[in-house]
Amino acid sequence: MLNxxxxxxxxxxxxxxxxxxxAFSKEEAVAVLEGLQKCPDINEVMLISTCNRVEVLLTTSxxxxxxxxxxxxxxxxxxxxxxxFAEALYMHDGEEAIRHIFRVASSLDSMMVGxxxxxxxxxxxxxxxxxxxxxxxxxxxxxxxxxxxxxxxRSETGIGDHAVxxxxxAIELARKIFGDLEGKKxxxxxxxxxxxxxxxxxxxxxxGEIFVANRTFExxxxxxxxxxxxxxxxxxIPDYLxxxxxxxxxxxxxxxVIVRDQVKGVMRSRRNRSIFFIDIAVPRDIDPGINRLNxxxxxxxxxxxxVIDENIKxxxxxxxKGERIVDEAVINFQHWYESLEVVPTIVALRNKIxxxxxxxxxxxxxxxxxxxxxxxQAIHRMTNSLINKILHNPTxxxxxxxxxxxxxxxxxxxxxxxxxxx
Numbered sequence: 001m002l003n004x005x006x007x008x009x010x011x012x013x014x015x016x017x018x019x020x021x022x023a024f025s026k027e028e029a030v031a032v033l034e035g036l037q038k039c040p041d042i043n044e045v046m047l048i049s050t051c052n053r054v055e056v057l058l059t060t061s062x063x064x065x066x067x068x069x070x071x072x073x074x075x076x077x078x079x080x081x082x083x084x085f086a087e088a089l090y091m092h093d094g095e096e097a098i099r100h101i102f103r104v105a106s107s108l109d110s111m112m113v114g115x116x117x118x119x120x121x122x123x124x125x126x127x128x129x130x131x132x133x134x135x136x137x138x139x140x141x142x143x144x145x146x147x148x149x150x151x152x153x154r155s156e157t158g159i160g161d162h163a164v165x166x167x168x169x170a171i172e173l174a175r176k177i178f179g180d181l182e183g184k185k186x187x188x189x190x191x192x193x194x195x196x197x198x199x200x201x202x203x204x205x206x207x208g209e210i211f212v213a214n215r216t217f218e219x220x221x222x223x224x225x226x227x228x229x230x231x232x233x234x235x236x237i238p239d240y241l242x243x244x245x246x247x248x249x250x251x252x253x254x255x256x257v258i259v260r261d262q263v264k265g266v267m268r269s270r271r272n273r274s275i276f277f278i279d280i281a282v283p284r285d286i287d288p289g290i291n292r293l294n295x296x297x298x299x300x301x302x303x304x305x306x307v308i309d310e311n312i313k314x315x316x317x318x319x320x321k322g323e324r325i326v327d328e329a330v331i332n333f334q335h336w337y338e339s340l341e342v343v344p345t346i347v348a349l350r351n352k353i354x355x356x357x358x359x360x361x362x363x364x365x366x367x368x369x370x371x372x373x374x375x376x377q378a379i380h381r382m383t384n385s386l387i388n389k390i391l392h393n394p395t396x397x398x399x400x401x402x403x404x405x406x407x408x409x410x411x412x413x414x415x416x417x418x419x420x421x422x
C-alpha cells in the first residue's frame with residue numbers, strides 16, 4: 001500500500017533567509033519534479049514553493065527512503081548541505097499529511113489566516129505536476145478534494161471576510177464613512193506598492209475618477225495609465241482637494257504633504273462635503289490637525305492597525321469552523337484511501353468467479369448443439385447476472401466502513417476462502 005507523505009518547511013520553522021535559499025522558480029520546480037520522479041521510491045510527486053513555504057507532497061511504498069531521496073535531491077539541486085535545513089523540516093504521513101494539505105489550501109496554516117493567494121499557488125503547483133505527469137490516481141483525488149474543501153472553508157466561514165491588509169482596511173474605513181464608494185473621486189498621493197494595492201480595492205468598489213500625485217511625475221503617469229486614471233503634479237494637490245472625496249497618502253516624505261490650512265481653505269468651496277484622508281505613511285503625510293475641521297476625517301496607520309488587529313481576532317474565531325470542516329474531510333478521504341487496499345482483492349475475486357463461470361458455461365454449451373444463437377446469448381446474460389448478484393454483497397462489505405477496523409483480516413480471509421493467491 002502506498003503512503004501519502006508531505007515533507008517541507010514554512011514560515012513557522014524556517015527564517016526568511018533560509019526560505020529564500022530553498023525557494024524554487026517555476027522553471028526550477030519543473031526540473032525538480034522530473035528529478036524526484038526518477039527516484040525509485042517515489043511514485044507520485046508535486047512541489048509547492050511560495051515565499052512562506054517549500055513542500056514536497058508524494059506517495060511511496062518506502063517512506064524513509066523516499067524522504068531521504070527528496071532531502072538529498074533538494075540539497076544537491078540547491079547546492080546547500082542537508083544539515084543547513086534539516087532542523088527546519090517537518091514530515092507528515094498518512095492522515096496527518098492529508099490534514100496538512102487541506103489546512104494549507106484553506107489558509108488555516110498561513111502567516112495571515114484567511115489570505116486567498118495560497119489556494120491559487122497550490123492550483124498552479126498541481127497543474128505543473130499534471131503537465132509533467134508526476135501526479136497519479138492518489139494525488140489527483142487528494143488535490144481535487146483539497147480544492148473542494150478550501151472552497152467550502154471560504155464559503156461556509158467568515159475566514160476571509162475581514163480586512164487584514166493596510167490598504168484593504170483603508171478602503172473599508174472609507175466605505176464606513178461614505179456607505180457606498182461608487183462614483184467617489186480619489187486622490188492617491190504617492191505611487192508605491194501601497195498605492196497599487198489600494199487601487200485594486202478601489203476599482204472593485206467602482207469608485208469614480210482616480211488621480212495620482214507623485215514626486216516623480218513619470219512614476220505617477222505609469223501607475224495612472226494602468227487603470228485609466230490621471231496623473232497630476234504634487235504642486236497641484238491643493239486644487240484637487242476641492243473636488244476629490246478620498247485622499248490616500250503613502251509617500252516617503254519627512255514632512256506633512258497636506259496641512260490643515262490647505263484643507264481649511266477649500267472646505268467652503270466644497271460646500272462642506274465630507275473629505276476623507278487615509279494616511280498610511282511613516283512618518284505621517286497628513287497633518288492630524290485636519291481632524292479638527294468639520295466634515296474632514298483623518299485616519300493614520302495606527303488607526304488602521306487597530307482595525308486589522310480586531311479583524312485578525314475575528315478571522316481566528318472563524319478558523320475554528322474551518323478546522324471542523326477539514327477534520328471531517330480528512331476522515332472521509334481516509335476511508336476512500338484505505339478502500340484502495342481492497343480493490344485488488346475485489347478485482348481478483350471477480351476474475352476468479354468469472355473464469356469459473358465461463359469455463360462451466362462453455363462446457364455446458366458444447367453439449368447443447370441444438371441451441372439457437374439467441375438461446376446462447378440468453379445463457380451468457382444469465383451468467384453475467386449471477387456473477388454480479390453473487391459478488392454484490394461481498395463487494396459492498398469489503399468497501400464499506402463495516403470492515404474498517406479489521407480490513408486486513410477480511411481481505412486475508414477472502415483471499416484464503418477463494419484461494420485467490422493459489
